[in-house]
Structures are given as structure tokens and as C-alpha cells.
Amino acid sequence: MGTQQQTNVLPHAHADLLTDAAYDYYGLRLATCGLDQKIKIWKLDEATGTWSAEDEWKAHDAPIVKLSWAHPEHGSVIASCSFDRTVKIWEERKHEPKASSAVGRWGLRTTLTEARGSVRSFEFAPPYFGLKLATISTDMYLRTYECLEVHNLSSFTVLEELDMSTVSSPLLTGQGTPTLTAASLEPASPSLGPQMHPSSSVTGIVLPAPGGPSPAANPSNVQMTRPGIGAREADGGWCLSWCKEKWWGELIAVGSGTTGVLKIIEFPPNQHPITHLTLTQEPPTAKGARPGKPLAITSVSWAPTCGRSYHLVATGSRDGLVRIWKLRPPKQVGAPGEDGQWIATLVAEFDDHGASVSRVEWNVTGTILSSAGDDGNVRLYKQAYGSVWRSVGRFSTEQADDGDETMGE
Numbered sequence: 001m002g003t004q005q006q007t008n009v010l011p012h013a014h015a016d017l018l019t020d021a022a023y024d025y026y027g028l029r030l031a032t033c034g035l036d037q038k039i040k041i042w043k044l045d046e047a048t049g050t051w052s053a054e055d056e057w058k059a060h061d062a063p064i065v066k067l068s069w070a071h072p073e074h075g076s077v078i079a080s081c082s083f084d085r086t087v088k089i090w091e092e093r094k095h096e097p098k099a100s101s102a103v104g105r106w107g108l109r110t111t112l113t114e115a116r117g118s119v120r121s122f123e124f125a126p127p128y129f130g131l132k133l134a135t136i137s138t139d140m141y142l143r144t145y146e147c148l149e150v151h152n153l154s155s156f157t158v159l160e161e162l163d164m165s166t167v168s169s170p171l172l173t174g175q176g177t178p179t180l181t182a183a184s185l186e187p188a189s190p191s192l193g194p195q196m197h198p199s200s201s202v203t204g205i206v207l208p209a210p211g212g213p214s215p216a217a218n219p220s221n222v223q224m225t226r227p228g229i230g231a232r233e234a235d236g237g238w239c240l241s242w243c244k245e246k247w248w249g250e251l252i253a254v255g256s257g258t259t260g261v262l263k264i265i266e267f268p269p270n271q272h273p274i275t276h277l278t279l280t281q282e283p284p285t286a287k288g289a290r291p292g293k294p295l296a297i298t299s300v301s302w303a304p305t306c307g308r309s310y311h312l313v314a315t316g317s318r319d320g321l322v323r324i325w326k327l328r329p330p331k332q333v334g335a336p337g338e339d340g341q342w343i344a345t346l347v348a349e350f351d352d353h354g355a356s357v358s359r360v361e362w363n364v365t366g367t368i369l370s371s372a373g374d375d376g377n378v379r380l381y382k383q384a385y386g387s388v389w390r391s392v393g394r395f396s397t398e399q400a401d402d403g404d405e406t407m408g409e
Contacts, residue, residue, distance in 0.1 A: 008051055010042060016063075022078075024069045029054070031078055033064035039080060039090075041106075055105050060084050065120055071127040074150055077109075079133060081119035087112040087135055089153050109153035114143055114161070120238035128246040132159070136238045140165045142254055144267065160273060164256040167263060167275050237296035237318060243311065244304045248329060251276075253300050253313050260295030262315060264327065264342065276342045279325060281317065295319050299359045303366030314369050316357030322371045322381070324348040324389055348389035352379050368392075 014034035021032045030042040030051065041055040062084035070077035076092035089109045117138030125132035131147035144159040236258045243251035250267040264277040281295055296318045303312040311327040328343040353373030360371045369381040379394040 008049065010051055013040065014038060019064060020066045022068050025072045031067050031069065033059070033067050033080060035063040037062065037064060037082075039064065039067060039078075039106075057106060059088060059090070060086065062118075065118070066122060068122065068124055070124050070131065073127055074131050074147075077153065078106075079122065079124070081122050081135065083118040085113065085115045085118055085137070087115075087119055087122055087133075089156065091153055110156050112143075112145060112156060114158060115139060115141070121240055123240055123242055125242050125250065126244055126246065129250055134240055134242070134252055136164070136240050136254060136256055138236065138238060140256055142167075142240070142252075142256070142265070160267065162265070162273060164254060164263065167265070167273075168278065235296055235318065237298040239297060239300045241300045241302040241313070243302050248305075248311075251302075253302055255297030255300050255315065258296045260297055260317060260319075262297060262300065262313070262325075264313075264344075277327065277344050279344050281319075281321075281323070298357060299361075301360045301362050301369075303362040303369075304364060306365050306367075308366075312362070312366060314360045314362065314371075316360040316371055316373070318356045320351055320353050320355055320357060320373070322348075322350040322353070322357055322360060322369070322379075324369065324381075347387075348381070350379075350381065350389075350391060352391055352394070353377065 010032070013032055014036050015038075016035035018032055018034045021030060023030055028044050028046070030044070032040045032042065037058055037060050038056060039059045040053055042051045043054045044051055059080050060082035062082050064080050064082045067078055067080040070079070076094065078090050079087055080090070081087045088111050090106045091109050092106055094105075112135070115135065115137035117140075119135050119137045122133055122135040125134065125144075131150050132144060134142060134144045136142050140163060142160070142162040142164055145156045146159050147153060147156050149155040236256070237260075238256050240252055240254045243249075243253075252265050252267070253262055254265060255262050260281040262277075262279040262281075263275055264279070266274045266276060268274060281297075297315050298318055299316040301314045303314070305311060309328075311329070313325045313327060315323045315325070317323070324347050326345045326347045328345075330340045330342065350371075353371065353375045355374035357371055357373045360369060362369055367382065370378055371381070372378045376398065377394045377396045380392050381389055382392045384390045
């Protein structure tokens with residue numbers, strides 16, 4: 001039985017490289033941005049399955065890095081960040097005629113200018129916490145904002161400014177019993193069954209596998225970094241992702257700089273932020289990974305829990321690896337054996353891309369992870385029998401010459 005074609009090409013989307021694309025809450029509109037400093041809004045014709053350009057305007061004075069839609073309960077609102085060190089909030093004026101400039105259908109409501117470096121990532125908080133967003137920029141600061149009056153989008157104010165180069169975890173003890181978290185699998189095909197590696201789990205840190213050399217004991221595993229701000233900008237990664245569930249509070253995962261460190265931070269009401277975990281990546285051990293490759297985390301995605309008692313956080317890095325972390329919050333603060341601590345375990349590691357990973361993203365139920373890399377492929381991962389994660393397929397924008405099927409079973 002044939003399958004229905006479910007791919008579309010947006011012709012002449014941008015005059016230069018496209019840097020980001022984001023669906024709205026309902027998946028009926030798509031926003032794109034690029035190095036041409038423009039934002040485009042596309043609308044889906046559900047009858048024909050085709051996309052058509054609805055609006056277009058010059059949004060920044062430098063290449064745009066990322067954009068995102070706010071939850072629809074706040075209206076038709078999008079935000080964008082750029083190398084011009086700003087985050088801009090745009091609101092659609094639905095009664096205005098369509099136009100090709102920002103003074104038409106989409107109006108600029110406010111510009112956030114606190115960053116002293118290019119703003120590389122941002123994300124709106126889950127709607128239960130109000131109209132909030134967090135940003136991370138190359139000045140190494142994590143900033144959170146809140147719109148004090150949801151009907152006045154110019155009322156965004158800074159809530160917190162954290163220097164990520166100095167924030168540390170009070171629970172980073174470096175003690176614990178090594179725990180096997182993944183089993184080795186023989187791959188059934190080139191696109192299925194990546195080799196996975198034993199790792200160790202303690203609160204906030206991953207130790208070498210039992211019997212394995214420590215990073216310090218093996219000079220070839222020492223991370224090579226180049227001096228200078230320009231090198232840091234080229235080799236670094238700045239990304240963040242909010243916890244999607246209200247129950248656990250305002251939690252955010254943040255990666256910044258060249259070190260490949262991921263931090264889990266909570267913003268309790270009327271209290272100072274708390275760093276629950278500091279997760280360090282092991283030296284590259286996957287097949288094809290070379291010592292000295294940059295470890296910077298380029299993308300992070302916090303999975304919806306959907307009733308699970310633990311969290312899943314995925315990262316993609318410049319070393320070409322996709323990693324999945326399992327985070328266990330304390331069952332009860334002060335409970336025996338828990339000590340009120342979060343526990344982190346590295347449960348999966350994939351090297352399928354063989355090149356820098358640019359984006360990781362979970363599906364709506366947090367059961368399937370997708371990743372995109374510089375190899376031009378989007379890859380899918382899913383948990384299999386025995387709680388072992390496996391690659392389940394891939395697809396590419398380029399059709400194979402021999403008509404080979406690229407999707408997994």
C-alpha cells in the first residue's frame with residue numbers, strides 16, 4: 001500500500017541561509033527566519049496541504065538566530081533573537097491588511113536590550129507561569145523576563161540575571177556508586193541500533209565507567225580550546241529549555257560556552273535561583289569521535305513528562321553526539337536515602353550524525369526524540385525493550401539516487 005506524501009518545499013523562502021523555523025501551537029502556521037534579517041509567516045491550506053507566504057518583514061539589523069511563538073492564550077505573539085544583541089516581541093494585528101513591513105500586520109511591541117553579546121537562544125516559559133521568557137547570550141548570562149501586564153506587551157521586565165560562568169551546583173558532591181545505565185547492542189543495520197556505552201551516575205555528575213580511564217589520566221581526552229572571544233563564539237554553544245510541567249516548578253536546562261556543561265536551574269517564587277545539577281559530558285567515546293573535538297552543547301530539549309516520575313533531557317553537541325539524560329527529582333526533601341537531591345543518569349549516547357548536531361527536539365508525549373545535524377539528516381530515537389534507546393529511522397531533504405528507503409521500520 002502506498003503512503004501519502006507528507007513533505008512540502010517552501011520555494012524562495014529567504015534570500016540567504018534559513019536559520020530557524022517554528023510552528024504555532026496548532027501547527028497551521030509556520031514562522032521562518034534567516035541571515036537576510038527577515039521573518040516570514042507561512043499559512044497551511046488544509047485542503048491542499050500546501051503552504052503560502054502570509055507576511056514578511058525585516059525584523060533585525062543582523063542575522064536572526066531563533067524565533068518562537070508564545071502560547072495562544074497570550075494572543076498571536078512571536079519573539080525573535082539576533083546577533084544584534086536584542087530580543088524583539090512582535091504581535092499580530094489581525095484587523096490590519098497584510099503587508100511586507102513591520103508597520104503593517106505585525107507590530108513591534110518591545111525590544112529587550114540587556115544582553116552584552118549576541119543572543120543565541122530563548123524560549124517562552126510554559127503558560128502556567130505567565131508570559132515569561134528566558135534568554136542566553138554569548139556574554140554568558142541567563143536572563144529571565146516577565147510581562148507584567150499581559151495586555152501590554154511593552155511591559156516586559158528583567159526578573160533574574162545569572163552569570164553562567166560562576167553559577168555552580170551546591171549538590172555537586174562527586175560521590176556515588178557507579179551505575180550501569182545502558183547496554184551494548186549489535187546494530188541490525190546502519191540506521192538501527194547504535195552502540196551505547198556504559199556510564200556512571202551520581203548527583204549532578206557522570207563518572208567514568210568502572211575500570212575505564214579518567215579524563216585527567218588520558219591526555220588525549222583533554223578538551224582542546226582555542227583562545228580568544230572569536231574562537232569562543234565559533235566553538236561555543238548557547239541553548240536552553242524549560243521543564244514543560246507545572247508540578248515541578250520553574251525549571252530550566254541551560255548550556256553555555258565551550259565546556260559542554262549542562263546546568264539544571266530552578267526559579268522558586270520569591271527566592272534566589274537554585275542550581276540542582278551540573279552535568280558534565282564524558283570525553284568522546286563513540287565510534288568515529290575524535291579527541292579534542294569541541295564539546296559545546298548546541299541544543300537542549302526537555303521532554304514532556306506525561307505522568308512519568310522522572311525527567312528526560314536531550315542534548316546535541318558539536319562533537320556529533322546526541323545524549324539523553326534521565327533526571328530523578330527527590331521524592332521528598334529529607335527522605336531517607338534521598339537527601340533532597342536530584343539524581344542524573346546518562347541513559348543513551350548516539351553518534352549517528354558523524355557531524356555537529358544542530359537541534360534536538362521531543363515529540364508532544366516525550367517518547368520520540370528527533371535530531372538534526374550537519375550531515376543533512378533528521379534522525380529519530382525511541383526507547384525499546386529493556387529501557388534501551390535505539391535509533392528508529394532517519395530522513396533527508398535529498399533523495400537517494402538509487403531510491404533507497406531512508407526511514408526505519
